[in-house]
Amino acid sequence: MLSNQRSLDTEWKDSFTVLLLSSLIDMKVTMLGTGTTYPDPDRVQSGILIELDDESVLFDIGAGVYHRLTQAGLNLKSISSIFITHFHIDHCSDFLMLCQNLWLDNHDKPMNIYGPQAIEQWYRGLFDIAFPYAQDRLLINVRALKETEAVHVGEAIISNTPTIHGTMETRALRIDWRGRVLVYSSDTAPCRDVIDLAKSADVLIHECNWLDGPNPEGVHTTPSQLAEIVEEIAPKKLVLTHVSPDVVSNKKKVLDIIRRRTDAEVVMGEDLMSFEI
Ligand SMILES: [Zn+2]
Numbered sequence: 001m002l003s004n005q006r007s008l009d010t011e012w013k014d015s016f017t018v019l020l021l022s023s024l025i026d027m028k029v030t031m032l033g034t035g036t037t038y039p040d041p042d043r044v045q046s047g048i049l050i051e052l053d054d055e056s057v058l059f060d061i062g063a064g065v066y067h068r069l070t071q072a073g074l075n076l077k078s079i080s081s082i083f084i085t086h087f088h089i090d091h092c093s094d095f096l097m098l099c100q101n102l103w104l105d106n107h108d109k110p111m112n113i114y115g116p117q118a119i120e121q122w123y124r125g126l127f128d129i130a131f132p133y134a135q136d137r138l139l140i141n142v143r144a145l146k147e148t149e150a151v152h153v154g155e156a157i158i159s160n161t162p163t164i165h166g167t168m169e170t171r172a173l174r175i176d177w178r179g180r181v182l183v184y185s186s187d188t189a190p191c192r193d194v195i196d197l198a199k200s201a202d203v204l205i206h207e208c209n210w211l212d213g214p215n216p217e218g219v220h221t222t223p224s225q226l227a228e229i230v231e232e233i234a235p236k237k238l239v240l241t242h243v244s245p246d247v248v249s250n251k252k253k254v255l256d257i258i259r260r261r262t263d264a265e266v267v268m269g270e271d272l273m274s275f276e277i
């Protein structure tokens with residue numbers, strides 16, 4: 001009886017220790033690409049790498065992201081899931097480059113790719129035309145995300161919501177992992193659904209494509225609009241991404257506009273900038 005009790009105590013302590021240790025491990029986030037479709041020598045197109053303790057997840061994979069992944073020193077085979085927020089070319093054009101590498105490297109583990117409703121049609125078109133010899137040799141599961149659906153990736157829960165981005169169906173993404181929360185706006189004009197998705201976020205990565213001024217309606221976000229959004233969400237940290245050369249060359253002015261409305265740490269994302277949550 002006593003020895004049973006002792007072994008139960010030991011088991012309980014072991015599981016408590018595992019729980020405690022796992023809660024101390026951070027989610028590592030690397031901004032792979034923080035630019036737009038405008039040419040910028042220092043910024044490639046959209047991509048975010050999220051490293052959890054046992055797998056890596058990508059949010060978007062625009063032009064240049066494949067190169068940044070190698071610069072970041074990531075073993076490409078560790079990528080278990082890719083979430084493509086929409087099919088503008090600056091968010092998905094390096095996907096085939098990654099597949100080419102995994103094919104050459106005889107990658108034999110499944111990889112999941114998620115995106116808006118058109119993803120199956122998009123994927124089939126790419127592979128049928130550009131890569132027909134590889135489609136049966138890569139284990140890629142393609143899945144359309146239902147609006148507001150939550151997907152489990154290991155212990156992480158990844159949820160999404162539609163954004164406002166012209167006529168293109170686009171999703172913002174949220175990852176909940178061991179009590180930490182990261183939200184990525186993708187491309188969007190100010191959007192109530194994105195603000196609601198980002199409630200209680202530790203870190204908000206939000207686009208800031210344009211300077212204030214006359215801009216097309218319902219496509220992207222300006223610094224003054226982002227200041228209002230951040231004031232409402234109140235994250236601990238805001239990282240600006242999808243910044244055009246005009247926004248970059250007015251960095252101080254842009255950050256000042258936002259900092260006036262929030263106590264959050266506000267930074268302009270740079271390619272290969274990393275932080276932990
Ligand atoms: Zn877009």
Ligand SMILES: [Zn+2]
Pocket residue numbers: 036037046088090091187242
């Ligand atoms: Zn974009």
